[in-house]
Amino acid sequence: MQEEGRALGYGGWRLLDTQTAEIKRMYVRPEARAQSLGREILLRLEADAKLGGATATQLETGVANxxxxxxxxxxxxxxxxxxxPNRNPAVNRALRKEL
Known part of the structure; x- marks a missing residue:
């Protein structure tokens, strides 16, 4: 997502296996938050991962987020x-969604 040539947010995905995509590095600039950009980025990443053959997505984020x-x-x-491996459940959360 961008405004006047400046990125307001971004994200990516990669395949963990033939059917599971991992959502990576989602970010929305602080001044662009509360405008549903994160949701839009996530929906686009999921749609693109599905086109790439994924039937599910997974991700990790911090418990404080x-x-x-x-x-x-x-x-x-x-x-x-x-x-x-070796993730601390007191710090990290893993989540999954079937597409």
């Missing part, structure tokens, strides 16, 4: 056990 956790849960993500 309450806005992100609320967004992901509102979009249908559910908590799962961490899919990354």
């Amino acid at each position: 309450t806005r992100a956790l609320a967004l992901y849960r509102a979009q249908g993500y559910v908590p799962i056990t961490s899919y990354r």
Whole structure:
């Protein structure tokens, strides 16, 4: 997403296996928050991952990132056990959504 040539937010995804995409590095600039840009970025990433063959998406975020956790849960993500080795569940949250 951009305004006057300046990125307001971004994100990416990669395949973890043949059917699971990992949402990576979602970010919205502070001055652009509360405008549903995070939701729009997430929806576009999910749609693109689905076109790439994914049937599910997963992601990780920090427990202190309450806005992100609320967004992901509102979009249908559910908590799962961490899919990354040595993650501290007191610090990180893993979530998954079937597409």
